Amino acid sequence: MKKESLKEPIENYNIYSLHQSTNKSINRKRIIVTVAILVAFLVMLTIIAIYTTDTLKRLKQAKAYEAQVISYQQELEKQEQQKRLEEEKKKQERMPKLTETGKEKLKHIYGSDKKRAFLTFDDGPSSNTSPILSILQERNIKATFFMLGSRVEAMPDTVKKVFDQGHFIANHGYSHVYSQIYACPENVLDEYNRTNTAIQKAIGEPDFNSHLFRFPGGLVGGKYAEIKQQAKQLLEQNDILNVDWNSLTGDAERQNPTPDQVVEGLKRTSQGKNSIVILMHDAQAKQITVETLPQVIDYLIGEGYEFQTFFDVLT
Numbered sequence: 001m002k003k004e005s006l007k008e009p010i011e012n013y014n015i016y017s018l019h020q021s022t023n024k025s026i027n028r029k030r031i032i033v034t035v036a037i038l039v040a041f042l043v044m045l046t047i048i049a050i051y052t053t054d055t056l057k058r059l060k061q062a063k064a065y066e067a068q069v070i071s072y073q074q075e076l077e078k079q080e081q082q083k084r085l086e087e088e089k090k091k092q093e094r095m096p097k098l099t100e101t102g103k104e105k106l107k108h109i110y111g112s113d114k115k116r117a118f119l120t121f122d123d124g125p126s127s128n129t130s131p132i133l134s135i136l137q138e139r140n141i142k143a144t145f146f147m148l149g150s151r152v153e154a155m156p157d158t159v160k161k162v163f164d165q166g167h168f169i170a171n172h173g174y175s176h177v178y179s180q181i182y183a184c185p186e187n188v189l190d191e192y193n194r195t196n197t198a199i200q201k202a203i204g205e206p207d208f209n210s211h212l213f214r215f216p217g218g219l220v221g222g223k224y225a226e227i228k229q230q231a232k233q234l235l236e237q238n239d240i241l242n243v244d245w246n247s248l249t250g251d252a253e254r255q256n257p258t259p260d261q262v263v264e265g266l267k268r269t270s271q272g273k274n275s276i277v278i279l280m281h282d283a284q285a286k287q288i289t290v291e292t293l294p295q296v297i298d299y300l301i302g303e304g305y306e307f308q309t310f311f312d313v314l315t
């Protein structure tokens with residue numbers, strides 16, 4: 001009995017102890033599991049936080065980049081629009097306009113206080129036109145080219161080159177055949193219009209109109225004097241003025257002039273004149289014009305002339 005009573009508490013104790021130990025183990029497991037869950041939860045939270053921060057950062061960067069791209073595109077568009085406007089303005093500035101002042105100035109073309117010279121080339125374009133352009137470009141001089149519509153259609157690229165280099169393209173009719181152009185006054189206007197259309201096409205400017213004509217053979221005199229006077233009126237009614245010349249090199253006056261004769265011709269016909277409109281030719285046969293142009297220019301510079309075009313007069 002004593003043994004049993006002794007044994008029981010021990011057993012009881014053991015059971016209690018075992019129970020307690022199991023409880024402890026369970027508690028520990030719970031704690032571990034809870035801690036593990038907590039740790040996992042924290043890790044997850046951290047990952048989510050990092051991921052969210054990173055995503056937000058990336059989104060912000062993407063938005064900033066997008067804004068940058070849009071602003072760059074807008075800047076580009078703005079620049080392009082500005083460029084287009086400037087080009088259009090430049091184009092418009094190069095379109096001849098017949099102003100009232102221009103009409104008045106043309107009436108007094110042979111009078112001027114200052115010495116001024118208008119280099120004019122008729123009957124082109126031809127293969128002589130480009131060498132003339134090179135000489136003018138070297139010396140930074142602008143001239144006026146009275147072109148024939150038939151030649152414009154034959155050499156549109158040369159016409160464009162003349163225009164692009166800042167020279168003034170004026171109108172000399174289409175055919176240069178007197179019996180055709182002077183058959184009646186209307187023919188003169190028709191040839192002007194036909195030539196103007198050819199120039200528009202060559203330079204790519206549908207609004208171009210020089211408003212300036214030079215009568216083949218000159219306005220005054222000859223077999224067709226009467227028709228020419230009537231044509232002059234008809235042209236003026238259509239806002240087209242005309243100009244002849246008061247000086248010439250004689251490059252077309254004789255068959256084969258020598259360079260000396262050409263320069264002498266200029267000296268003789270320009271003497272004592274302050275304002276000179278010089279007749280020259282850039283037709284196919286007139287290589288002499290190319291050969292003598294540097295001397296002609298040197299002479300005029302030496303005499304104190306400043307170069308102008310009829311664009312300066314009319315517009």
Ligand SMILES: [Zn+2]
Nearest residue numbers: 122123216217
């Ligand atoms: Zn001519």
